[in-house]
Amino acid sequence: MPLFNWSDKYSVGVYMFDTQHKRLVDLINDLHDAMRAAKGREVLGDTLKGLLDYTRMHFADEERQMTTFSYPDYSAHKVEHERLVAKVVELKGKHDAGDNTITIETMNFLKDWLINHILVTDKKYGQFFKDRGIV
Numbered sequence: 001m002p003l004f005n006w007s008d009k010y011s012v013g014v015y016m017f018d019t020q021h022k023r024l025v026d027l028i029n030d031l032h033d034a035m036r037a038a039k040g041r042e043v044l045g046d047t048l049k050g051l052l053d054y055t056r057m058h059f060a061d062e063e064r065q066m067t068t069f070s071y072p073d074y075s076a077h078k079v080e081h082e083r084l085v086a087k088v089v090e091l092k093g094k095h096d097a098g099d100n101t102i103t104i105e106t107m108n109f110l111k112d113w114l115i116n117h118i119l120v121t122d123k124k125y126g127q128f129f130k131d132r133g134i135v
């Protein structure tokens with residue numbers, strides 16, 4: 001059972017970023033499934049790495065687009081990205097060090113963070129990019 005399902009209310013109005021957000025939702029669901037199914041450390045480690053890599057790529061794409069168009073909220077937006085990456089790096093570091101306590105609280109944190117970031121922070125750039133012909 002997925003931890004959460006994509007719905008159109010999460011759309012930021014930019015096709016590429018919606019597609020990337022859907023993939024992030026899938027990756028968080030995969031991590032949740034791996035945790036719930038008590039999959040081996042290796043599977044969990046690989047899933048975490050996949051989430052971290054994809055998150056970094058997505059954030060870099062958003063930041064590149066914001067820089068290109070001199071998005072006014074760029075700095076604050078980037079700080080949010082950096083905080084989440086630091087959190088996932090910490091999580092992966094703990095896991096790599098033998099800590100097996102990726103919990104439902106952690107999963108809920110990731111889910112809530114992503115939902116909140118998309119609905120509040122990412123949504124803000126929707127109109128801005130639309131006005132510049134990026135949809």
Ligand SMILES: [Fe+2]
Nearest residue numbers: 062117121122
């Ligand atoms: Fe973002």
Ligand SMILES: [Fe+2]
Nearest residue numbers: 021062118122
């Ligand atoms: Fe995003």
